[in-house]
Structure formats: C-alpha cells, structure tokens
Amino acid sequence: MPGRVDHPRRGRYFSVPAKYAVSIAIGIAWTAISVFLSLRWLDALSAVVGSFLALIIITFIAYVPGFMNAFLVSTILLDRRPRRRAPATYPSVSILVACYNEQAAIADTIRSLARQDYPGPMEILILDDGSVDETVARALETIGGLSLPGHSSIRVVAGFPNLGKSAALNRGLELCRHEIVLTIDGDSWVYADAVTHIVERYLADPPETRAVAGCVLARNSRKNWVTQMQEWDYFHGIAAVKRMQSMYHGTLVAQGAFSLYDKAALQAVGGWPECVGEDIVVSWALLERGYRIGYCEDAVAFTNVPDTLRQFARQRQRWSRGLLEAFKAHPRLLLKARMSTLFVWWNVFFLPLDLVYTFAFLPGLLLALLGMFYIAGPMTLLVLPLAILWNLVIFSVQRQMFKRQDLVVRRNVKGFLLYVFVYTMILQPVCVWGYASELFGLRKRWGTK
Template sequence: MPVRRPRHFYVPVRAKFALVLVVALLWTVLSVVLSMRWLHDLSQPLGLALALLVIAFIAYVPGFMNAFLIGSILADRRPPRRALAAYPDICVLVACYNEGNNIAETLASFARQDYAGDVEVVVIDDGSTDDSLVIAQAAARIHTRPGLQIRVLAQPRNGGKSKALNRGLRETARELVITVDGDCCLRADALRKLVGRYLSDPPNTVAVAGAVLVANSRENLLTRAQEWDYFHGIAAVKRVQSMYHGTLVAQGAFSLYTRTALNQAGGWPECVGEDIVLSWALLKTGARIGYCEDACLFTKVPPTLRQFSRQRQRWSRGLMEAFARHGGLLLKPRMSTLFIWWNLLFLPLDLIYTLAFIPGLVLALFGVYWIAGPMTLLVLPLAMIWNLVIFRVQAMMFRREGLKVRRNFTGFLFYSLAYTMILQPVCVLGYAKEALGLRKTWGTK
C-alpha cells in the first residue's frame, strides 16, 4: 500500500491578511488606550485636535504598520519554485549614465551567471560625459560569448532613464525583460532565480522585483546605515507586499517584466520615479507584481549626505508622481490597496516627524516631555520586535545563499537611533519640490 504523506495545514492568503489586519488594529486600539495620559498632557499646550494628530503619526500609525508587518512576516510562506526543464531566452536592459567606475564590473557579473538560456544584454549609454561608453564597449567585446550577447547603444544626448530604457525596449524582442542599473553587481544565480520565481508565481504575475542589497557599506557611517535600510526595511516591505499580490515598486535597479505588460503600459513613463509609476500602472490593470528575496544584486548606495539627499528626494517625488497619475488605486478592491493607503500616509508621517517629533526631542533635552517623553517609549518594544523578526528571516535567507550577515553594529545603532532624523526631513524636502514644480534630474552623482 502507498504511504500517505501528512498534509500541511493551508491558510489562504486572504485569511492571513484578515487575521493580521485584525491583530494590527487591536494593537492600535491598545496603543490609543495607553496613550490617554499623553494625549491629555499634550492637549494643554497644543489643543486636542493638534495633539491627537501629532500622537497619531508618532505612535498609532507607526504602531499599526509595525504590527501588520510583524504578523505578515511570521505568516509568510514563500511558494516553492517549479522545477524547469528549460529556461526561456531573456534580454537585460542596462541604463547607464556616468558609470565609468562601475559599468565594467556590472557587465562582468553577467559573464558569471549560471543562467541556462540565452541572455542578451543591451547597455544604453544615456549621453554620459565620462568614459562610460568606451568602457562599456570594451567590456562588451571581452564578455560576449555563446549564450551571452552584450551590445552597447549610445544616446546622442542625456535624455533621462526612461528614454534610455524605452530605446532598449524597442531594439529588443524577447518576451522577458530585466532591468539592471549600471552600478550594480549580480550574484551568479540572480538571473536564474529571478526568472524561476516569475515562472513559479501565479499566472497573472507581470513583473517580479529582485532583492537589492548594499555593496559599499564599508565606506562610512551613512552607507553602513543604508545597508540595514536595504536589508531590513526595503526588503521586508517588498516581501510582505508580494505576499498580498501587490509589490508596489518593481525597482529599476533589478526587476523582471513581461514585454506584453510593458507595451500595454506604454513603456517607462518620462518622470523621475519611472519605476514606481510603471509599477502602479501595471497594478492598475489588476495584474500581480511579485518579489524574489533570494535573487540578489548588490548596488552602490550614495556615500555622501548630498547624494543621499538627492536620491531620496527623487524617490519622494516619484511617489507623488505615482499618486498624481494612478491615485485611483486607492479605491481598487484588492489586498494591495492597503499599501497604497500606507504610502499616502508617508507624507503626514514625514511631516509630523520632521516638524513635531524632532523638535520634541530637543524639548525633552530641556526637561519638557510634551511630545517626546516616557509615553513615547511605548512605541519602542514593537519596533525592536520588528527588527528582531526581520533580521531572523533575512539571516535565514542569507545562510541558504551561502552569505553571511556582516558585523555592522555601529551602522545598526545609527540606523535605529538617528537615520530617520536625516531621511524624513529629506523626504519632506522632496515633497515640497514636487509640489512647487521644481526642476527634476535623474541620478545622484
């Protein structure tokens, strides 16, 4: 007689979503109850309405978000990849602007891929003013071989990342299109795992975001902190969003798209947040965007405060562009709609943190605890639990990949205690520039 294998208990994703949502809401209710004394004290100088607004975006909303993320990560079970007899041919678009120090390493990483199908890499130099074009052409000649074709296109002048990618799209024909930035280096199995995840995901999947990690974390304290931001924050949020069938950003640095979906969306839109605006256009059709946590690519993050500020302002402006073009997603009945509302709350969150919480910390140094005081500590346990849970999940993925989590305690301290004091004011500056219609540029260099 055949041996009967035990069946694993299966909880549908919608049931997980509902359960985690209820738990997060209950935590928020508890937070409200515990904050009554804080609300009373802060109402004396600010009035009830303003005090409630400040506390809501310092404690209630972040507490709900952390509780929802913790519950979702604990409930997440990555679906296994299907065994594939053959891998489809793919094309990779590499938009490049002034990457003379990086583009050769990026192209060398394609030569190390273990992908079983044919790979066509198209570098689009977007009018670089350095030697990027010459270096890319030389690297293309070195690394082109059977199964890997690398060619370089030159834009006559700098026109922005969208134009560069759209030209690459026009000059290729394969159905699966992957984008990689010109300052990145792929792990040897990155393409295989990204394509394998796409082919194993639900049939309405039209894009899959890869895992972007930090390559230059050893440069200074700022890059050390960004290592934790990418490892903890960005990766975890994408993982949760994909669990509910709606990763909000298939980032340009490393993502897979179907050509059919790209053509239906009209390619990459001309804006500074082309990846988020494109992703929301795809979600608007009802399609699914996934995430592949173990298809790893390493990127060089901005090492200076000026470059970091320019990058994060661009991301903030991209978010506002996405709402301007696809704000109707707020009313779309699907699980991922929660994260659209979540993103809408980023503006008041950043504003309150910048204009209220940071000044409140200064007041606390002088013994005035209206905004930042003993009651504020109620937010910390959940944040600590969140960091511990996602560290465990990410560390397990690293071990499976043969990677080690680097010892970076000083970066973690800075990330935990001071990083948001830089990040959120910078985001507010980006919102202000977008609201004022100031000039936009691509890049951070």
C-alpha cells in the same frame, strides 16, 4: 504564461486572505492598546496645543506607525511562500542596463552578468544615455575580453544624447528581442544565480504576475557612516516591506535597479514614463490594470548607494517626488478592490507621518532635552518593544536567506545603531523636502538614482 509551475499544497493550508485578516486584526489590537495607554499623554499634550492638534501628533507618532509595524511583523511571521522550481525549459531573457557616467562601475556590472548561471539565452543591452566620461569605452573593452555561452549575446547601444533613464530604457525596450525583460543599474553587481532565481519566481507566481522585484542590497556599505546605515535600510526596511506587499499580491514598486517585467505588459502601459520616479509610476500603471507584481527575496543584486549626505538627500527626495508622481498618474489605485490597496493608502499616510515627525517629533526631542516631555517622553518608549521585535524578525528572515545563498551578514553594529536612532531624523525631513519640491513644481533632477 508559458512555463509556469504549479505547486502542490503540503500540510494545512492557511490562505492568503486569512493571513491578511489575522495581520489586520493584530494591527488593530496593537493600535487599540496604544490608544488606551496613551490617554494620559493625550490629555497632557492637549493642555498645551489643543485636543485636535494633540490627536494628530500622537496618531502619526504612535498609532499609525504601531499599526504598520504590527501588521508587517505578523505578515512576515505568517509568510510561507512556495519554493521556486526549475522549469523544463528556461525562457530567453533580455537584460537592459541603462547607464550614465558609470566608468568606474560598468565593467563590474558587465562581468557579473557574464558570470550568471542562467540556463537559457540572455540578450544583454548596455544602454548608454549620452555619457561624457569613459563609460562606453570601458564597456566595449570589457565585452571584448568576455567569453559568453553561444546562446547569449551582449552589445553596447550608444551615440544618443542624455535624455534620462526612462528614454534609455524605452530605447532598449524597442530593441530587445525577448518577451521577458530585466532591468539592472549600471553600477550593480548581480549575484551569479540572481537571474535564474528571479525568472523561476516569475514562472512560479500566479498567472496574473507581470513583474517581479529583485532584492537590492548595498554594495559599498563599508565606505563610511552614510553607507553603513543604508546597508540596514536595504537589508531590513526595504526588503521587509517588499516581502510583505508581495504576499498580498501587490508589491508597489519593481525598482529599476533590479527587476523583471513582461515585455507586452510594459508596451501596453507605454513603457517607462519621463519622470523622476519612472520605476514607481510604471509599476503603478501595471497594478492599475489589475496585474500583480511579485518579489524574489533571493534574487540578489548589490548596488552602490549614495556615499554623501547630499547624494543621499537627492536620491530620497527623488523617491518622494516619484511617489507623488505615481499618485497623480494613477489615483484610481486608491479605490481598487484588492488586498494591496491597503499599501497604496499606506503611502498616503507617509506624507502626514513625515510632516509630523519633522515638525513635531524632532522639536519634541529638543524639548525633552530641556525637561519638557510633552511630545517625546516616557510614553514614546512604548514603541520600543515592537521596534525590537520587528528588527529581530526581519534579521532572522534575512539571515536565513543569506545562509541559503552562501552569504554572511556582515558585522555592522555602528551602522545598525545609526539606522535605528539617526536614520529617520535625516530621512523624513528629506522626504518632506521632496514632497514640497513636487507640489511647488521645482526643477527635477535625474542625476542620483
């Protein structure tokens, strides 16, 4: 790829496959210890529900999550990604902003893009998907008051019916002029150096890279308890998983809210498919062709997250359906001989994990309140040390990234406690609802991102 930067190795080089092997070994070791410590728990639960069901329950309450968390923590601790470096010439980029009924946020999104410090030409396309509010008028009014550098442009593409986000993005893909394409949601605030950083990461990553996911964080986290706990999910959970996956050359999702793509690669896979998880499915299409998806942890965009439980449930239901859509469209990824195949199988396990949590662990908590500790009890407390270590490691890594960006981690103790103790009680039953909706072919809704 033109403009890519080669980074010299400094000091002792610990290869990515070696780090992968170490992390696998640590995950297996932690799981082995968990199995040994849980034998009495397994015997007690077997006496109540039978040996097979007891093994399934404990496997997906303790063993599988324990392996995943141990692998993630060790990977983050071993991660020493090469620094970004400024190329001699920054390539031209096209930025696609798909929006539907975003009259309250589109002006801020446009202003944040106009304030980017990107040294190269930017073409910004505001792609209205048949909004019935004042989105187009607000966008035109905002653009009229802007002063863009001479090598950049911005325009609104409107007058089309509401056909869904993928249709709007594909329309933009046909109209855009440049070979590097960025997607940004219409209710986001893009940090001033975000476009520069994500392009530098793309140019510095291995040559088979065809997409880079940006770091998306919650913008409206102060609104209520629903957004407060999501702030930690974006800051800790989602960011950590993407960082882990990118280290092994396989970030699974370049999310539509803020990501970079190679235009030719997008066109080769047919653009964004018409489905509820268009960003997941197009990402897996790229991975199936052998391409790599990277992650730029310091290319930051703040987006509005759902602020009611109903909106949150609809969003996560859509994400769960999108995951099943990706498996149906690209099942061959399960057999790819590459390190990131582990994460595809990781997603396979989400279904039984969510099912066991919803139909076994949550009822087990209620039983524990009545003094019956068959499922949730003293043995389940063994996962706390790893959970504490996981959160400490991720918080330290993310705080350092914020510091380099001149950002400060907001004090949000209430949100953190909700994230640790309540979040999964809401999230995983919602995911089960999403899986069921997809498996039974229920009507799909695109209304919540």
